[in-house]
Amino acid sequence: MSGTIGGAGSKSGVIGTTELDYEEGEWTPVNYNWTTFALGTPTSKYIKIGSVVTVWINTTSNSVGTGGQYFTGLPYAPTHTTPCIFTDGSPTKFIGGIAWAGTPNVSLVESWSSDNFMFTCTYHTTG
DSSP states (O other): OOEEOOOSSEEEEEETTEEEEEEEEEOOOEESSOSEEOOOSOEEEEEEETTEEEEEEEEOSOEEEOTTOEEEOOSSOBSSOEEEEEEOSSSSOEEEEEEOTTSSEEEESSOEEESSEEEEEEEEBOO
């Protein structure tokens, strides 16, 4: 099957004869209760294809949090609670996170402190 994917932000792509819901954009993570949530000027983007959303953040500002603290602002709420990943960009530091079903919230599962902050999550949505 071959086809083309058109411009972003609408049902604009066609693969064969199936319409593809494709959207990409920026989103703004918002501190809810982190000890320090200093993202500076982050690169925070998302891609939504059908009901699958991938979000990411990349910044070099200091952030500190403990297990259970979270930020909010996901562009679409997950339909299921989904594991996510935080890293400082090194090959040895990865911390788990959880995107909570039915909310735009992501929480840490253990303590975090870093001058670099990278986060990614892929989840399903109904939005």
